Structure formats: C-alpha cells, structure tokens
Amino acid sequence: MMTIQESMQQIGQQARKASHAMLRATDKQKAMALEAMAHALDAQRGSLQAANNIDLEAGRAKQLAAPLLDRLTLSDRSIDTMIAGLRQIAHMADPVGSLTATTVRPNGMQVAQMRVPLGIIGIIYESRPNVTIDAAALCLKSGNATILRGGSEALHSNLALGKIIRMGLNTAGLPEHAVQVVETPDRAAVGAMITMTDYIDVIIPRGGKELIKRLANEARVPMIKHLDGNCHVYVDKHADLEKAAEIAFNAKTYRYGVCGAMETLLVHQDIATVFLPTLGKRLITHGVELRGCSRTQALLPSALAATDEDWATEYLGPVLAVRVVDSIADAIDHITRWGSGHTDSIVTEHIQAAQQFQREVDSSSVYVNLPTCFADGFEYGLGAEIGISTNRLHARGPVGLEGLTTLKWVLQGNGQIRG
Amino acid sequence: MMTIQESMQQIGQQARKASHAMLRATDKQKAMALEAMAHALDAQRGSLQAANNIDLEAGRAKQLAAPLLDRLTLSDRSIDTMIAGLRQIAHMADPVGSLTATTVRPNGMQVAQMRVPLGIIGIIYESRPNVTIDAAALCLKSGNATILRGGSEALHSNLALGKIIRMGLNTAGLPEHAVQVVETPDRAAVGAMITMTDYIDVIIPRGGKELIKRLANEARVPMIKHLDGNCHVYVDKHADLEKAAEIAFNAKTYRYGVCGAMETLLVHQDIATVFLPTLGKRLITHGVELRGCSRTQALLPSALAATDEDWATEYLGPVLAVRVVDSIADAIDHITRWGSGHTDSIVTEHIQAAQQFQREVDSSSVYVNLPTCFADGFEYGLGAEIGISTNRLHARGPVGLEGLTTLKWVLQGNGQIRG
Structure with a gap:
C-alpha cells in the first residue's frame, strides 16, 4: 500500500512523462481529443449523472448548503455547457509553437521566442465538477499535462469525468496521463501537490479566498491565483455624466457577486452635486445600500457613514462605498491605498486624464469609460479563461x-562562434 | 532601537511609496539619474576606493580567498565598466508604457496590454559591489523600486555606491527611496526580504547555486533565479562536420566557467567514427579531459568511462562528457533526462531535424548550428541582462x-455596458 506522498509522486512522474510526450502533440490530435470528450459527455449522460447522484446523495446526507449542492449538480444543462466549452476550446488557435518576430544580430544569428507549454499544471478546486472538464481542456489545448484535485464532495463525479477525458486522450493517440484526476479524498494530496516542485510547474487554485490564501501560504510551487477584487469607478470632472451614470450603475448591479463588481465609487467634487443625488437614488431604489464620506452624506442623507473598513472591503453584495475626491490625483491615491489591483475604471472625456489614470493606476486591468464588470477573459477576446490572476508576475488579469x-x-x- | 524585522519593514514601506511615485517617472528623468550617477562615479573615485579599501583590508584580515578579494575590488577599470554600463542602460529604449497591438471587440471596446514595472525588486548578492550599480540601473530604467542586499564583505563599498545612486535620483527629481541599500550586515535582513510579500514583488538572487537553492527553499516572495546550466551540443548525422567541430570546440572552450559552456557532447552514431577522433584529440590537446560512453571510448581510448553522474554534472571546468547516440530521438531523450533546461544546441543541415529539436527540447534556449556559450543577454540583443532565468514562469533565459x-x-x- 502506497502512502499519499508516494502515490502523488507516482502521479507526478507519470505527468512529467506525459508532458514531454505532449511536446510532440499536434493541434489536430488535441482537437480530436477534445471533440471525442464532447461526444462521450453527450453519449454517457446516464452513467455520468448516476455517478453525480452518489455525490449528491452523500452531500444531502451531510446537509451541504443548497448553493453547494447546486454547484455540485451535473444537470443536462451543465453537461451541455461543458460540451459547448470543449468544442469552443477545440476550435481556438493553438498557441504552442508560434514564434515572435525574429531579430538578426550583427553576426547574422537569428533570435526569436517560441511559445511553449508551461509543463505540468496542478488544479485545486472545490465542489464544481465542471471545472474538471473546463480546466483539463484549456490545459490540454495549451500542451500541458494536468493534475486535477477537486473537492471530495465531487469525487465520484470527477472520477467519471476523468474516465471520459482518458477515453478522449486515447482516441487521439495522446498520453493517457496528460490529464490525471487524483482519486484519494485525503487532504494530504493537496499538501503534496503544492510542494512537489519537481512534478508540478504551476498550481492554479479555484475557489474561495480563504482556501487560496491558505494554499499560497504553504505552497512551494508557483501559483497563478486570484485574491481580492476591490474595484473602483472614478467619475472625473470631465466625464459625460449620462455615460458615467450608466457605467457606474452597470458596474455595481450587473452582478453583485463577480470579482469585477464595483465596490467603491469615487466622484470628483466639481460634479458631485449634479451627479450623485440622481445616481444615488437610482441605486437605492435598486436595493443597493450606500456608505459615503461626509460630502457624500451631505448629498445623499440616507447613506451611512463610510469607515476605513468600507474602503478596504470587497462586499460582493448590494453595498457600495462612495467618496467625493478633490482631484484625479486624490482618486488615484485612494485606489493605490485601498484597492486590490484588480480592475479600476475612469469615466472622462479628457484624454490627458484618461492617460494619467491608465498609467498611474497599478491594477491588472485599467479601463476608460467602461464598467469594471467587463473583467472576464471572454469579454477581452481570450475565448475562454482559466481564471483571473491578481499576481504581478507571469499572467496578470484574465488568463x-x-x-x-x-x-x-x-x-x-550557421556556425557563428563566440570570440 | 528597531529590530531587523522592523527596519526591513520600514525599508519596504519606503520602497512601496517610491514604486508608486516611479509610475510617474519619465524616461528623461530616468536617463538623467543614470547619467548623474555615471558622472558622480567618475568624479568620486577617490572616496569610493577609500570605502572599498576598508572592505578589502577587512577581507585580507579575514583571509578571504584571492578570487573573492579580486571580485571585491573597485579598480579604476571596474569603475569604468560601471560607468559605461550606466550610460548604456540610460540610452536603452524605455520599456514602460509601451502597448501591444490593440484588438477591438464586437461591442467596440478596445483591448490592449501595457508594459509596466514589476513593482519592487529585491536583489540579494554576494561580494561583487558592481552588482549594486548594474542591478540598480536596470531596475530603475524599467521603473521599479529596488532593495539591494549585498554581501557583508562589501558593505562599505555598497554604502558608498548607494550614496552616489541617491544623489543621481535627487538630481533627476526621482524618489530617493527608489533604490535602497540595506545597511545592516545582519543575515536576518535576507530572511526578512525573501518573506516580505507585502513589500517585495520579486527577488533576484545573484551568486552561487547553493545560496540560491537555500533562498528558494525559504522564500515566500517569487524569485527569478538561475540554477544549473548543464548544456548539450548534439551533432546530428546531417551535420556539416567542419562547422560541428568549430561549434563544439567553441562551446566547450570559450570559457569553462560560464553557465552556457557545453558539458556533454552527443554524437550521432553514423558520423561518430569520422567526427569524434579529430575533435577529441583537439580537445585533449587543449587540456580538456574526456569522459565517454563505451562507443566513445572505442574511438578515443584515452577517454575515461562516463557514469550517470557525468551526464548529470555541470563541470564548469575543462571536463567534457561524450556520448554516441543512435538517433535524434535518443539525443532528445538524453537531454530531457539529464539536462537542466538551460541551453542546448543541435548541429544539422536538415531542416526537419532542426525543427524537431527546437520543438521537443524543453530548454529556455534551443539553438541550431550555434555553440551554447552564446547564452547571454547582450548576445541576444537585450542590451544588458540582470541574469539568466531557469524558471519556467515569467522570464525564462536571459532577462x-x-x-x-x-x-x-x-x-x-465609450460607455459600453455589460448586459
């Protein structure tokens, strides 16, 4: 009987071998594998949902909360979404092997950079079994080997999905260990993954901030991770106020729970009296609670007083902090001090203000005249995203x-030598 | 009296403030600061060398080895080199603020990526005081704040250089904490730097492999690091053998101690009999010790028998491992198994062999018909390099x-909203 450490090591060795073999994979093979998975998902709905039912029954017995059970469910509709996702990814352009522009050195040698897979990607996620398919497909298309470790509540679903993935890999003649689903529910498997630097090149954790923070604290393997999304919209004195009202309203109310939702609205003092009362009332009518600075409260008496904690908070709910600022410099200072470097937007018609904001706001996405809720790889034209990174190194923003x-x-x- | 932790925290806070201010720095200012530093280095040779003498005398009293004392010395020549480096970096194109190609989404919004500083870079290095200038200049030109922690043997030299750097920053109206030299010789400062994720965005360690490995093991801050350079040249059956001999000889003998030096030569069996004896004798005459597989020994009887350890070793000296392989696939397998992913080269006139090698060898630099000793940022046209990265994420190869x-x-x- 192997220990968890030993069996994770074995998975890692298999993944390394598969990742080397994947360097020879053609895009035709990768597309064929993804298409075969899509086909099998459709054909094997019955057995898939039977496996999912085992997880759901155990979940109900454990009295999991309703939203958790909902995320755990492989409904016909969520299977359809996975199938569509696989086919979309199959048709995306293969990034592997593409070359940057080539420069020629004085001695005649040609220098370029080639896009290549990262190697082995570990995915650690919670109870959504659809991540198993989505993440495996993106990692496969980009030529990586993947080790998937989902929540133990979804284990039977994930193992059934793993079987379908293996079948797809086999169909296309790709190494079956290119995607591996960790079978043990033991949490020690996660501890092994985040420290096995010889066998995993990068970890992508998906899930709540607390999980991610804890993993990041213990990890030795580099992570592409998402932490806070404390996003700001700043309405400049040169803003088109009608446009600004639509942008701010959309940024807050498109969806309260997304990481790109606006959490603090900053308004230039010169236009606050004209701008804030109408927008404020519209938000309040829509059910949004406002917490403002004293100047905001003077214009919107129903707003509660905002504290420093409000400036720092990612509400992810129908609450908005509002502050009147003296200048664009003050707005940038506020974002620098309180923001999380995720997504921030300026509303202005003034090109110099737009340029200053885009240069000086140190966030992974900086917008002009757009609501922050556009923070999404699909909206950016990436086709599909594995997540949004709040790292500074490597991938930043939608990935x-x-x-x-x-x-x-x-x-x-051509035989140049160094003298 | 502050503890080391507290004073490092203070340095970190000052750096963060400076890094935000650096977002407003123009290239004119950065060039002016670098030029002022170059000028001051020249003007203040006397006081600089006086400070350096304190370090040198202490080093001699501690009986430091001669090569260490040599690296520690700020001779007129090494000061000239620093001055030339500063002026070279001052004239390089500013990477900050440049935009990638812009795409337009169906709703009309424009998407691009802007190149921006990493933030705060920590440099940890050993006894070469010239790193203080070189690293500070590259980090400044790229818009970062820098915290420099050199070896305690070079402390007086580094503090004198730090004064010159601050003067240059002041001259150009840049924040004086944009470059900070850690003043305490206490090793706890290093421990603080590699773990203060709030105040340092990336650590670049410079020095011996053992130091770097130890730091990497304890670090919480991401690192751009250089480990092994176990580099290979593979001479294909389709090689131009004259070219191959020059490339292999240069790759081994250009400089034994550089990370791009060839450590193992792989030779296709079809051309080994013609190729190896002449090259082998030339290398032996040049003072290189050969360690070969049995087929190599049959052709070069003076070669010792190579063991697995030889395939794994970065000699950094006048020793070369030699192996005859059956095929290009065997050569790639050898490099995959034993290589360190640094720099590997194929010598061939056959385009398919070249393509296969460049695609399947998973190293940060892969060459065709060039000696591995070209692994150097200047040779690649980068102008100057902060080091060579053996990481997979973010920067890979010469940085x-x-x-x-x-x-x-x-x-x-222009006011698009998400529906």
Missing part, C-alpha cells in the same frame, strides 16, 4: 490559453 | 529590461 504557456528562446545560426 | 516588467490590460470604451 486564457496564452497564460498557460511560456516562451523559450530559439536561435538559428 | 533584460523586459523581464523586469509585466503587462496590465488597458481597455478603452
């Missing part, structure tokens, strides 16, 4: 296929 | 200014 690759230098010469 | 930056998404709209 698509390209974020799952890296560059290597490729040089061609 | 120039661009590797000290990251990308943020910048979107421009």
Whole structure:
C-alpha cells in the first residue's frame, strides 16, 4: 500500500512523462481529443449523472448548503455547457509553437521566442465538477499535462469525468496521463501537490479566498491565483455624466457577486452635486445600500457613514462605498491605498486624464469609460479563461490559453562562434 | 532601537511609496539619474576606493580567498565598466508604457496590454559591489523600486555606491527611496526580504547555486533565479562536420566557467567514427579531459568511462562528457533526462531535424548550428541582462529590461455596458 506522498509522486512522474510526450502533440490530435470528450459527455449522460447522484446523495446526507449542492449538480444543462466549452476550446488557435518576430544580430544569428507549454499544471478546486472538464481542456489545448484535485464532495463525479477525458486522450493517440484526476479524498494530496516542485510547474487554485490564501501560504510551487477584487469607478470632472451614470450603475448591479463588481465609487467634487443625488437614488431604489464620506452624506442623507473598513472591503453584495475626491490625483491615491489591483475604471472625456489614470493606476486591468464588470477573459477576446490572476508576475488579469504557456528562446545560426 | 524585522519593514514601506511615485517617472528623468550617477562615479573615485579599501583590508584580515578579494575590488577599470554600463542602460529604449497591438471587440471596446514595472525588486548578492550599480540601473530604467542586499564583505563599498545612486535620483527629481541599500550586515535582513510579500514583488538572487537553492527553499516572495546550466551540443548525422567541430570546440572552450559552456557532447552514431577522433584529440590537446560512453571510448581510448553522474554534472571546468547516440530521438531523450533546461544546441543541415529539436527540447534556449556559450543577454540583443532565468514562469533565459516588467490590460470604451 502506497502512502499519499508516494502515490502523488507516482502521479507526478507519470505527468512529467506525459508532458514531454505532449511536446510532440499536434493541434489536430488535441482537437480530436477534445471533440471525442464532447461526444462521450453527450453519449454517457446516464452513467455520468448516476455517478453525480452518489455525490449528491452523500452531500444531502451531510446537509451541504443548497448553493453547494447546486454547484455540485451535473444537470443536462451543465453537461451541455461543458460540451459547448470543449468544442469552443477545440476550435481556438493553438498557441504552442508560434514564434515572435525574429531579430538578426550583427553576426547574422537569428533570435526569436517560441511559445511553449508551461509543463505540468496542478488544479485545486472545490465542489464544481465542471471545472474538471473546463480546466483539463484549456490545459490540454495549451500542451500541458494536468493534475486535477477537486473537492471530495465531487469525487465520484470527477472520477467519471476523468474516465471520459482518458477515453478522449486515447482516441487521439495522446498520453493517457496528460490529464490525471487524483482519486484519494485525503487532504494530504493537496499538501503534496503544492510542494512537489519537481512534478508540478504551476498550481492554479479555484475557489474561495480563504482556501487560496491558505494554499499560497504553504505552497512551494508557483501559483497563478486570484485574491481580492476591490474595484473602483472614478467619475472625473470631465466625464459625460449620462455615460458615467450608466457605467457606474452597470458596474455595481450587473452582478453583485463577480470579482469585477464595483465596490467603491469615487466622484470628483466639481460634479458631485449634479451627479450623485440622481445616481444615488437610482441605486437605492435598486436595493443597493450606500456608505459615503461626509460630502457624500451631505448629498445623499440616507447613506451611512463610510469607515476605513468600507474602503478596504470587497462586499460582493448590494453595498457600495462612495467618496467625493478633490482631484484625479486624490482618486488615484485612494485606489493605490485601498484597492486590490484588480480592475479600476475612469469615466472622462479628457484624454490627458484618461492617460494619467491608465498609467498611474497599478491594477491588472485599467479601463476608460467602461464598467469594471467587463473583467472576464471572454469579454477581452481570450475565448475562454482559466481564471483571473491578481499576481504581478507571469499572467496578470484574465488568463486564457496564452497564460498557460511560456516562451523559450530559439536561435538559428550557421556556425557563428563566440570570440 | 528597531529590530531587523522592523527596519526591513520600514525599508519596504519606503520602497512601496517610491514604486508608486516611479509610475510617474519619465524616461528623461530616468536617463538623467543614470547619467548623474555615471558622472558622480567618475568624479568620486577617490572616496569610493577609500570605502572599498576598508572592505578589502577587512577581507585580507579575514583571509578571504584571492578570487573573492579580486571580485571585491573597485579598480579604476571596474569603475569604468560601471560607468559605461550606466550610460548604456540610460540610452536603452524605455520599456514602460509601451502597448501591444490593440484588438477591438464586437461591442467596440478596445483591448490592449501595457508594459509596466514589476513593482519592487529585491536583489540579494554576494561580494561583487558592481552588482549594486548594474542591478540598480536596470531596475530603475524599467521603473521599479529596488532593495539591494549585498554581501557583508562589501558593505562599505555598497554604502558608498548607494550614496552616489541617491544623489543621481535627487538630481533627476526621482524618489530617493527608489533604490535602497540595506545597511545592516545582519543575515536576518535576507530572511526578512525573501518573506516580505507585502513589500517585495520579486527577488533576484545573484551568486552561487547553493545560496540560491537555500533562498528558494525559504522564500515566500517569487524569485527569478538561475540554477544549473548543464548544456548539450548534439551533432546530428546531417551535420556539416567542419562547422560541428568549430561549434563544439567553441562551446566547450570559450570559457569553462560560464553557465552556457557545453558539458556533454552527443554524437550521432553514423558520423561518430569520422567526427569524434579529430575533435577529441583537439580537445585533449587543449587540456580538456574526456569522459565517454563505451562507443566513445572505442574511438578515443584515452577517454575515461562516463557514469550517470557525468551526464548529470555541470563541470564548469575543462571536463567534457561524450556520448554516441543512435538517433535524434535518443539525443532528445538524453537531454530531457539529464539536462537542466538551460541551453542546448543541435548541429544539422536538415531542416526537419532542426525543427524537431527546437520543438521537443524543453530548454529556455534551443539553438541550431550555434555553440551554447552564446547564452547571454547582450548576445541576444537585450542590451544588458540582470541574469539568466531557469524558471519556467515569467522570464525564462536571459532577462533584460523586459523581464523586469509585466503587462496590465488597458481597455478603452465609450460607455459600453455589460448586459
């Protein structure tokens, strides 16, 4: 009987071998594998949902909360979504092997960079079994080997999905260990994954902030991770106020729970009297609770007083902090001090203000005249995203296929030597 | 009296403030600061060398080895080299603020990525005081704040250089904490740096492999690091053998101690009999010790028998492992198994062999018809390099200014909202 450490080590060795073999995979093979998975998902709904039912029954017995059970459910509709996702990814352009522009050095040697897979990607996630398919597909398309570790509540569902993935890999002649689902529910498997630097090149955790923070604290393997999304909209004195009202309203109310939702509205003092009362009332009518600075309260008496904690909070709910600022510099200072570097937007018609804001706001996405809720890889044209990164290194902001690759230098010469 | 932790925290807070202010720095200012530093280095040779003498005398009293004392010395020549480096970096193109190609989404919003500084870079290095200038200049030009922690043997030299750097920053109106030299020789400062994730965005360690490995094991801050350079040249059956001999000889003998030096030569069996004896004798005559597989020994009887340890070793000296392989696939397998993913080269006139090698060898630099000793940022056209990265994420291979930056998404709209 192997220990968890030993069996994770074995999975890692298998993944490394598969990742080397994946360097020879053609896009035709990868597309064929994804198409075969889509087909099998459709054909095997019955057995898939039977496996899912085992998880759901255990979940009900454990009295899991309703939203958790909902996320755990493989309904016909969620299976359809996975199938559509697989086919979409199959048709995306293969990032692997593409070359940057080539420069020629004085001695005639040619220098370029080639896009290549990261290697082995570990995915650690909670109870959504659809992540098993979505993440495996993106990692496969970008030429990586993947080790998937979902929540123990979804184990039977994930193992059934793993079987379908293996079948797809076999159909296309790709190594079956290119995607591996960790079978043990033991939490020690997670501890092994985040520390096995020889066998995992990057970990992508999906789930609540607390889980991710804890993993990041213990990890030795680099992570592409998402923490806070404390997003701001700043309405400049040169804003088109009608546009500004639509942008701010959409940024807050499109969906309260997404990481790109606006959490603090900053308004230039010169236009606050005209702008804030109408928008404030519209938000309040829509059910949004306002918490404002003293100048905001003077204009919107029903707003509660905002504290420093409000400036720091990602509400992810129908609450909005509002502050009147003296200048664009004050708005940028507020965002620098309280923001989380996720997504921030300026509303202005003034090109110099737009440029200053885009240059000086140090966030992974900086917008002009757009609501922050556009923070999404699909909206950016990435096709599909594995997540949004709040890291500074490597991938920053929405991460698509390209974020799952890296560059290597490729040089061609004709016998030049170094003197 | 502050503890080391507290004083490092203070340095970190000052750096964060400076890094925000650096977002407003123009290239004119950065160039002016670098030019002022170059000028001051020249003007203040006397006081600089006096400070250096304190370190040198202490080093001699501690009986430091001669090569260490040599690296520690700020001779007129090494000061000239620093001055030339500063002026070279001052004239390089500013990477900050440049935009990638812009795409337009169906709703009309424009999506691009802007190159921006990484933030705060920590440099941990040993006894070469010239790193203080070189690293500070590259980090400054790329818009970062820097915290420099050199070896305690070079403390007086580094503090004198730090004064010159601060003067240059002041001259250009840049924040004086944009570059900070840690003043305490206490090793706890290093422990603080590699764990203060709030105040340092990336650590670049410079020095011996053992130091770097130890730091990497304890670090919480991401690192751009260099480990092994176990580099290979594979001479294919389709090689031009004259070219191959020059490439292999240069790869081994250009400099034994550089990370791009060839450590193992792989030779296709079809050309081994013609190729190996002549090259082998030339290398032996040049003072290189050969360690070969049995087929190599049959052709070069003076070669010792190579063991697995030889395939794994970065000699950094006049020793070369030699193996005859059956095929290009065997050569790639050898490199995959034993290599360190640094720099590997194929010598071939056959385009398919070249393509296969460049695709399947998973190293940060892969060459065709070039000696591995070209592994150097200047040779690649990067102008100057902060080091060579053996990481897979973010910067891989020689790291120039661009590797000290990251990308943020910048979107421009006209009031589009998400529906």
